[in-house]
Amino acid sequence: MPRNPTAAASESAVARAETRRRWSLALPALTVITLCSILPLGVMVAYSFMEAGQYGNVQWGFSLEGWRAVFLDRDFFDDSYIPATAHLTILARSILLALATTALTFVFGIPTAWFIATRPPATRAYWMFLITVPFWTNLLVRTIAIQEVIRADGTLNRLLLATGLIDEPLQMMFTNGAVLVGMTYVYLPLMVLPVYAAIEKFDFRLAEAAYDLHASRLYCLRRVVLPLMWPGIVAGSILVFIPALGAYVTPRLMGGGRAMMWGNLIDLQFGQGRNWPLGAALSITLTLVVVGAMVWYARRAAKGDATNG
Amino acid sequence: MLDIRSLSKKFGSGDSAFQALKSIDITIEEGEFFTLLGPSGCGKTTLLRLIAGFEQPSGGQLVLDGKDIATIPPNHRPVNTVFQSYALFPHMTVAQNVAFGLEARGTNPAEIAPRVDEILEIVQMAHLRDRKSSQMSGGQQQRVALARALAPRPRILLLDEPLSALDLKLRKQMQFELKRLQRELGLTFIFVTHDQDEALTMSDRIAVMDGGTLQQVADPRTLYDHPANRFVAEFIGEANFLSGTVAGGKLSLSGQAPVPLPHGADASGPVTVMIRPEQVVVGSAGGNAVTLDGQIEALVFSGTDTHVTLRLENGDTLSLRAPNNSHATTTFAEGEPLRVALPVDALRLLPEDIANAA
Ligand SMILES: Nc1ncnc2c1ncn2[C@@H]1O[C@H](COP(=O)(O)OP(=O)(O)OP(=O)(O)O)[C@@H](O)[C@H]1O
Ligand SMILES: [Mg+2]
Numbered sequence: 001m002p003r004n005p006t007a008a009a010s011e012s013a014v015a016r017a018e019t020r021r022r023w024s025l026a027l028p029a030l031t032v033i034t035l036c037s038i039l040p041l042g043v044m045v046a047y048s049f050m051e052a053g054q055y056g057n058v059q060w061g062f063s064l065e066g067w068r069a070v071f072l073d074r075d076f077f078d079d080s081y082i083p084a085t086a087h088l089t090i091l092a093r094s095i096l097l098a099l100a101t102t103a104l105t106f107v108f109g110i111p112t113a114w115f116i117a118t119r120p121p122a123t124r125a126y127w128m129f130l131i132t133v134p135f136w137t138n139l140l141v142r143t144i145a146i147q148e149v150i151r152a153d154g155t156l157n158r159l160l161l162a163t164g165l166i167d168e169p170l171q172m173m174f175t176n177g178a179v180l181v182g183m184t185y186v187y188l189p190l191m192v193l194p195v196y197a198a199i200e201k202f203d204f205r206l207a208e209a210a211y212d213l214h215a216s217r218l219y220c221l222r223r224v225v226l227p228l229m230w231p232g233i234v235a236g237s238i239l240v241f242i243p244a245l246g247a248y249v250t251p252r253l254m255g256g257g258r259a260m261m262w263g264n265l266i267d268l269q270f271g272q273g274r275n276w277p278l279g280a281a282l283s284i285t286l287t288l289v290v291v292g293a294m295v296w297y298a299r300r301a302a303k304g305d306a307t308n309g
Numbered sequence: 310m311l312d313i314r315s316l317s318k319k320f321g322s323g324d325s326a327f328q329a330l331k332s333i334d335i336t337i338e339e340g341e342f343f344t345l346l347g348p349s350g351c352g353k354t355t356l357l358r359l360i361a362g363f364e365q366p367s368g369g370q371l372v373l374d375g376k377d378i379a380t381i382p383p384n385h386r387p388v389n390t391v392f393q394s395y396a397l398f399p400h401m402t403v404a405q406n407v408a409f410g411l412e413a414r415g416t417n418p419a420e421i422a423p424r425v426d427e428i429l430e431i432v433q434m435a436h437l438r439d440r441k442s443s444q445m446s447g448g449q450q451q452r453v454a455l456a457r458a459l460a461p462r463p464r465i466l467l468l469d470e471p472l473s474a475l476d477l478k479l480r481k482q483m484q485f486e487l488k489r490l491q492r493e494l495g496l497t498f499i500f501v502t503h504d505q506d507e508a509l510t511m512s513d514r515i516a517v518m519d520g521g522t523l524q525q526v527a528d529p530r531t532l533y534d535h536p537a538n539r540f541v542a543e544f545i546g547e548a549n550f551l552s553g554t555v556a557g558g559k560l561s562l563s564g565q566a567p568v569p570l571p572h573g574a575d576a577s578g579p580v581t582v583m584i585r586p587e588q589v590v591v592g593s594a595g596g597n598a599v600t601l602d603g604q605i606e607a608l609v610f611s612g613t614d615t616h617v618t619l620r621l622e623n624g625d626t627l628s629l630r631a632p633n634n635s636h637a638t639t640t641f642a643e644g645e646p647l648r649v650a651l652p653v654d655a656l657r658l659l660p661e662d663i664a665n666a667a
Contacts, residue, residue, distance in 0.1 A: 203394075203396070205392065205394055205396045206396050206398060206399075208363060208383075208392075208396070209390070209392060209396035209397075209398075210398075210409070210413070211363075211382075211383050211384050212361055212363075212383050212384070212388075212389060212390045212458075213384075213389065213409050213410035213413055213457065213458075213461065214384045214385070214410050214413045214414040214461060215384055215409070215413035216384060216413070219413050223398075223409070223413075224398055227400050228399070228400060
């Protein structure tokens, strides 16, 4: 079909103007993403391939030492390479503790969210306020507060001693359990908020319809309530799991040096360890683990959707 | 057969208590299309929810086939509901929605698929069986909600204003289809509406409710022709009310010569007299009739007939219908005088309104 050249030209001019307009609209978001996400990540990747400086920092020059140290230790006696089992242990503990934190925030968060969402609308804001108050408090202060509760001479032990349930104070600090308690407390709101939103959005007339259609309460929960709340539960779990995996303030205060997590390991390299390339490589490793888990989950969810739908 | 005996429902307690239903007595027959009709807030939904089991009665009994079902929870009652909001499960397909009631009840899986197919065929939704319920028009959702409630073969189907969200045309069509379906299945329907046309065209019998009490239970024709009181007369169709006096077995209306009482009527003293606009005769009528003079106040053309509003000599207004057929002889003009006749046998005496009028 013969085309009018001028019309075609003006058409493409319009298309170009449209493209320009879209880019300019996306510019603020792109700037923020570049500055706050891609750039720092790039710096970390670059650092992980450099040489460690004497007093911390990095020296120019390509080196795989940082990455080597993530996976392999140098044997103390003969300088041969052996797997860095300490790192593996810490990674395993981090993942387990993050999973356990997610599970505990789930166990405590769902009933809490349910309770709030089923209050009269006027009082819901009040309950939400109570849930979010700790969130406005400094993380350090919150962690020290929970420390105060489970310390050897803390509130809980004094209470148990006073009631005669125990004769000697329980040693709860500086254990994996202490880290778990602290993290559950700190991350609970992150589970409650999205789950609350999902429950609040849930149309209770659907539960009534299920009940009318011969469903028992349990059947209704399984077939109607849970599937519709699922996105909220997933969002809450992701919101808790990811920061819990990289947490370091709470594990440090509650776990001391004994129950170290990946975040503390990274912290160590940038502090006393003065091994920035290793710290950077450890950070990237954590990022990759998280991204890997997310991709796996997204794939699975997509597949589940395809088979269900 | 469902027997509703002195059923009452009170919400709340103490000062904030609200009596939503006051001693309702109705017997609903097998295979009947029974309609609950009344203005907003009169307790229709409450009565339906009591039958479904979502609310507990404060008093009275609900007897289904000789058994009191008041204490049976909703999931064990042989009754299903079509909700006003449809309440379809948004994460399920049409077929999954329809299968839900059967699955929940533990029906043999081999029987579920054919039943779902059959019922989707009946409501003409088979072609959309794999569609998500959130991706359908209002009319389609309506059909799925109906199919879902029918699938478990309820003894009674409850429908709470199922058509109120549809536009007029679709609504008319669904009215027709619902009625056809009910006849074919021979199923008992309890249908809630506040639309009197809908009630009149679809129902075998109608219960007119107001303020938590039953005003009248009757078939559409009786409700229209012999309303039990002024509320029913006004709620169903259009009505003219005139005040009159009965003395010595004769009725006198607005100072006119006394006429004999309409057939079967019995009253004395001041009465409210009701006549439907289409019963008013232009000019004079043969036989027993009350003749009234007035002035035409307004004329509204409505196609088949003209709505005439007449201002009577005593100041009351009277509306009537003048048919627009080609052999109509009278022409009307606003402001002109007009003589009309009210045939005695079209007059209805509403004696129980004496108290209200006083
Ligand atoms: N759970 C409840 N608590 C207190 N009052 C209620 C409750 N449910 C209904 N009511 C009251 O009972 C009365 C009857 O309500 P119902 O819903 O049965 O009316 P309806 O006839 O269905 O009206 P509509 O045509 O508007 O649906 C209303 O005044 C309503 O405010
Ligand atoms: Mg209602």
